Amino acid sequence: MFRPEEMVKIEIITLSRFKDPLLTYLHESGAVEIRELEVELAQKDSPNEYYRKAASYSITISRLADFLKAYKKSAGGGFKAFIFPPERQKKKYRYEGIEKLIKDVEEFLSVVEPEIKAVESKITSTQTEIEKIKDEIAILELLAALNIDVEYLRHSGMVEVLVGTVEKQKFKPMVEELRKATEGRMAMASREMKDKVLIVFAFLRQDYEKANPILAKYSLERLEVPEGKGTPRELIPVYEGKLREREEELEKAKEEAARMAELYYDDVVFYQELMENERDKATVLPMLARTNMTFALTGWIPRKDVPEILEGIKKVTKGKAYINVREPEKDELDEIPIKLKNPGWARPFEMLTEMYGVPKYNEIDPTPIIAFTYSFFFGFMLTDFMYGLIVGIVAALLVKGHKKFNDGTYKFAYTLLWSAIFTMTMGILFGSYFGNAGDIVLQYITGNPNASFPRITDPLKDPMFVLMLALAIGLAHLFLGYSIGFFVRWKNGDKKGAFLEQFPWMLIILAVVLYAMPSKPPAALMGAKALFGVGLVLFAIGEIVANGSLAALMIISDFFGFVGTWLSYARLMALALATSGIAMVVNVLAAMVWGIKISVVPLGIVIGLIVFVGGQLFSTAINALGAFVHSLRLQYVEFFGTFYSGEGKPFNPFKSKREVSELEFEA
Structure with missing residues (x-):
């Protein structure tokens, strides 16, 4: 570990x-x-x-x-x-x-491949024929407007006949240009459609070469006239019969494919x-x-x-x-x-560490730490007992169902299960049960309008307490990170880096803690000033050593960067308030429609339950997503930024993948 x-x-x-x-x-x-x-x-x-x-x-x-x-x-x-x-x-x-394996595979393929390929070829060719027939029926439906025998729509002898469609605005100029080019030696029949014109042209073969570039210029879309005798309306039923035959053949081929699949x-x-x-x-x-x-x-x-x-x-x-x-x-x-090495209770959390990057060989593996801090931060942000219970039930079912596979779903569900436990704990501490719904039910049962569940505080009524608590947690988290960084650097021989880059922040954090104490005796106040001064001096020396002439600028930038990092932990309070606020809004909306009646039918109760259940489930999902993302951010950006590189190379063993096969191999 x-x-x-x-x-x-x-x-x-x-x-x-x-x-x-x-x-x-x-x-x-x-x-x-x-x-x-x-x-x-x-x-x-x-x-x-x-x-x-x-x-x-x-x-x-x-x-x-x-x-x-x-x-x-x-x-x-x-x-x-x-x-x-x-x-x-x-x-x-x-x-x-x-050699023996390849021989067995070749024997298997010699039997199976021809059968499967034959059915596959039959399905492919039949599908191609069906699509061709459908296209031909579509063309016949277009040509039905002309009511001309399709035999006359195909060229023969000295005459070139072609059928196509062109946009309406291009029709007249195209015809005029064709008449000039062929000196009037052409015949034409046309029918207007929605935004196009269907045209049949007949040219002498000697004039076709003159007409062809003009037809291309105006983007005439040519139609391949289907084979057969009779008008398009007479041929459509014939082609529909062919289509049914091919579709029946396709169904039989698919049945054969299903049999082979089985x-x-x-x-x-x-x-x-x-x-x-x-x-x-x-x-x-x-x-x-x-x-x-x-x-x-x-x-x-x-x-x-x-x-x-x-x-x-x-x-x-x-x-x-x-x-x-x-x-x-x-x-x-x-x-x-x-290759990460952790006890069973922390092993699924390795997924979170690996998402950022594994440590170098001479670094600390933070997995056991973030197993606790990630779950705690998630619980602090979601901070509702019933929300935690919902997430926990879903996670517990996934853990039970996927444990035997030890897959990504199991690992993610396991982290959610621990996060749900912390969420329920924080929900009890803040007295939140679907927001203030628990208090409303308690007041209804007891008849006391002031009845409420026990809590250390109400986030909506005392947000400053929650903010101070979040910032105190942030200081503790950062101090732990800088302490780990100091230890790792010192052990790896980088004593100067440990003393000038990690140690100053440890002193500054201790000074802030002493200064923030409710009752500050003179000795504590003097100690806080001394620690802050020494830490600031060491920090400045470290910046000068590292950045030279840019030290003055970097001192300001890095110091306020630390302040910004610390204040980032205020998101713990922000998301806790958001969870409580959204839950309360859902409860208010449900209460607004609860008393609606149509005659003696209590319609409001039904609508209210729908609003309450749907709204609280939505709130659970959206706030759980926010807690997941922001809890990860506090680990990856704020905490890891104090000591962790994540630049190690993951262990990638030469390993077989066995899902449906098991090799019997005698060493």
Whole structure:
């Protein structure tokens, strides 16, 4: 806790024939982050034909999976499936080498791919035909206004006939220009539509070359006249019959696709995952160094995983491997990948830390701290018992349903659950139950117009107390951050930075605390002045050392920057007041309509309940969102700004992704 996982460097050299089983073992164990190995006397490795086939088959199977997924009948879903998602069944595969796996995939594809591709081709071609027929029906409906046999609308012999539409304002000038160009040798029929004109032109073939540029100039949209005999109105039913036939064919093809999805989808996804993992394995090959007989790799591994991984490597290579495990050197500190290490209660909060950035190897991991401060600030801002209860119920259901997956939903819901507990606690302290609704109900039950729930204060009646409390919390939070920064810098050898950049603010904060005490004895007042003076002097010296000639400007800027950072904690009070205010407005609106009656029907009670429930749920959602965002801001901007860089490199292990497959692999 407070420190990342201890990492060590591992270096392995073994025979080339153990490459595939060793990479498979490391891939399945997911404990090593493989790094590129620079060796002058060896050459880089590269994927062989089997890995290249794996990449190709991965793409092929992904396409098959996408097609079948579109026709697979969904099993369940909805709100219940979101809260309690079912676990996907994993199918086992006995791994005996990539050559054997590729052979199994090829056998599977030889049976499945032709069947699926045939149905896919049938669906695609039928859909294309349906769209073409629909376009032809649309053209016939346009041509119906002319009532001319479609045979006459297609050119023949010495005459070129074309049909199209043009905008109304372009129609007359286009016709005039065509008549001049063809010297009147053309025939034309037209019908006006909404904003266009439907036209049929007949030109002598010798004049068509003259007319064509003019038609393009006026943007004539040409229509492909459908095949057939008779007027457009007579042909429309014929084409509609063709459309029905094709639609029936399409439905049969889709039924066949659904049958294949039921039959093959799970197997296709299974082999897709196997191929994607092999493709992932191939990505590290260029990081390896090899000779004719051997290959070498290097990477980082958590110290706690070393014994198990060493034992596995020895089994895979049958003891024929050189393995070196060493401590990181000083010049490698910035290269060490960071894996956070926290107790179970704080582990889901690592998500919040990682959203900002993981610490460097020689920095403090702030996760256990923000697990408390984030939840507390969230509760202070939302500060209503019933709002906290609503958020807590939803979060508890999500935690229960997603715990087995340990996914992002579980981690987020877990942080919300703790935040909801703090919200309910703050709601009790401030006596807020749907705003002042709790007091209204209590007054109605007791008959006492002044009855109210016990509270330390009412934020709406005494906002200054809440503001002072928020600023005091802000000072404590900043002092903690500067103290951590001082400790980290001092430990890492940056004593000057610790003494001139962190320590002055610690003294200034202590001085502010002493000066703000309600009863200030002379000794406390003198101590406050002394601490503030010493802190200010050290701060000024630090600015001079760091900024030289710009020190005077930076002293003013950074000092008031600190004041602004401190005052930023006033948002705790602002959001607490906003929550109480919105809740009270909802209660007032519900009370206004509560007594409305139509005859003897108490319509106001129904409307009032709708207003109350809908308004309070809306208030819960909007204020919870505000609390989430602003609580994160206080961590990322104000708190982290005092000591934390977040510039570490996250641990990215060489690890397989197994959702539907399980590899049986003997080390």
